[in-house]
Amino acid sequence: MAKSKMQASEKLLAWYDRHRRDLPWRARPGQRPDPYAVWLSEVMLQQTTVAAVAAYFQKFLALWPRVENLAAAPVEAVMQAWAGLGYYSRARNLHACAQKLVADHGGRFPEDEAELRRLPGIGPYTAAAIAAIAFDRPAIVVDGNVERVIARLWALETPLPAAKKEMPGLVAEIAPRQRPGDFAQAMMDLGATICTPRRPACVLCPLSGECAARKLGAAQDFPRKAAKKPRPxxxxxxxxxxxxxxxxxxxxxxxxxxxxxxxxxxxxxxxxxxxxxxxxxxxxxxxxxxxxxxxxxxxxxxxxxxxxxxxxxxxxxxxxxxxxxxxxxxxxxxxxxxxxxxxxxxxxxxxxxx
DNA sequence: CAGTCGTGGGC
DNA sequence: TGCCCAAGACT
The missing domain is CATH 3.90.79.10 (Nucleoside Triphosphate Pyrophosphohydrolase)
Incomplete structure (x- = not known):
């Protein structure tokens, strides 16, 4: 592992401290995040834009301020509140997850990634995100943003989705021992605001000095992607x-x-x-x-x-x-x-x- | 493991 | 208009 890559996380965290996005579900620096809010936002954000989620997040929190309230609600009310956000199995799983949390976990979120993973609607990404963001556990968080950042940082030739299985290992190479939650959110913020799919703002990127794709002058050409099938x-x-x-x-x-x-x-x-x-x-x-x-x-x-x-x-x-x-x-x-x-x-x- | 599963915005 | 995409999960 190159020393420059080891320093990447320090540069990234310094950038994050100055440029972190202020999002409705995000705790203020130094404050404890509410695991319920973290979970709710992460499920809503699955394949869904921040802009689309914001209003739904506020609505859900107003309707059901705590996981116990959500668990007690009729599933029809949850589906109704979710209407328009898409991927409706998320709403059904959200409700099932709330009920399981109340029934089996005393209404508390487990802090362990593997335990989170067992809950309905919580997959590899969301389990790691909750563990890292809500509980500051050293979980490796890989979402679409992270995949893009990593693919460019290493000028990874393996196309997506095949490259997915290499991702956790590559992220772990630059992950710091401290502040795992901030590191995860920093990677995602970087991908969302600087290392964007089109026309990445490499001039503003704290990792530009370590970025292999940037060195090739081809940041936009990563990640490589498999050809997609036509839509019937x-x-x-x-x-x-x-x-x-x-x-x-x-x-x-x-x-x-x-x-x-x-x-x-x-x-x-x-x-x-x-x-x-x-x-x-x-x-x-x-x-x-x-x-x-x-x-x-x-x-x-x-x-x-x-x-x-x-x-x-x-x-x-x-x-x-x-x-x-x-x-x-x-x-x-x-x-x-x-x-x-x-x-x-x-x-x-x-x-x-x- | 490739297919299923929504929506709205940007270009 | 058409295509890309956005903090994936489940089968």
Whole structure:
């Protein structure tokens, strides 16, 4: 190990002391972090931007200030509060984790990384992050930021994701004995603000003198990445049924899988070979085409045809469905794709009225 | 281990 | 418009 690499952590921590981000879930320097807040923020931040998380974090903390409160809440309330943030299995696991913490750990977070790892929704990254940040344990934290910083620091030729298994060892080479929590957060802050995916600000980087990719003049070309697969397209239909009294028909999706446990409008299955003229459902009448919406999921793109229909006052909900009043709809656990469909239906209805 | 699992912003 | 991506977990 080169001596310059051993000094990297000192430079990084000095930089962190001056330039650390002030984030809602982050404790002030010298203050004890709240493990509950650390855990909550880390789960929300999985594959999710700081900007998107901030408001949800505040909302959850206001609704459920302590893990006991979250554990006592109905899971439907948690799903509803999570609606719009994506990756909904996180919300279900969050709730399950809270209940397990209360039932098996007296409402306290274990400090040990391996013990944390056993809890639902807590994987290798989150376990290490909680151990390091909340308890200042010497855990090696590797997230996407860290992978990028490390790949550039060593001009690592191994492409991601294959390089993932080398990462903990490489991080350990520069990890300091002291301040493991600050070191972890410093690496992530550096990746988020200086060592960015595009146009990294190497001129401002405290590690530029030790960076092999920088020496090659090719920081932006790291990390190497495996070619990605094309994203298939699917089509489907949404049947937005409005009753004469203004209530709207919805249902709840099965608890697991895509948008698991979230609410939706009735619709036809999403498939690549979707029929050009799908059958309208038996319930409802006067079905009218309200337009299409596009939505992109991680592993497929979706185009939905929106149909608006009417039902008479007092019409019963079909099997598995429920009527929601207008005010009730605002609080429903609708994922973003369904909010988009709802907006299209509203636009169509207001245009038809005019 | 490669596939599944959301969303919104930036360029 | 299309592509990239953002503090990954689970199977």
């Amino acid at each position: 397209s699917r089509r489907g239909a949404v049947f937005y049924l409005r009753r004469a009294d203004g209530a709207v028909l919805t249902r709840t999706r099965p608890p697991h899988g895509l948008l698991g446990g979230m609410e939706e409008f009735f619709g036809a299955d999403w498939r690549e070979d979707f029929p050009a003229n799908p059958d309208m459902p038996a319930f409802g009448a006067n079905w009218a085409f309200a337009g299409e919406i596009d939505h992109v999921f991680t592993h497929f793109a979706l185009k939905l045809s929106i149909f608006v229909g009417e039902a008479p006052r007092g019409a019963p909900a079909p099997e598995g469905g429920r009527w929601r009043g207008a005010a009730d709809m605002k609080a429903a656990a609708l994922p973003s794709v369904m909010r988009k469909a709802e907006a299209r239906a509203h636009k169509f209805l207001s245009a038809r009225l005019a």
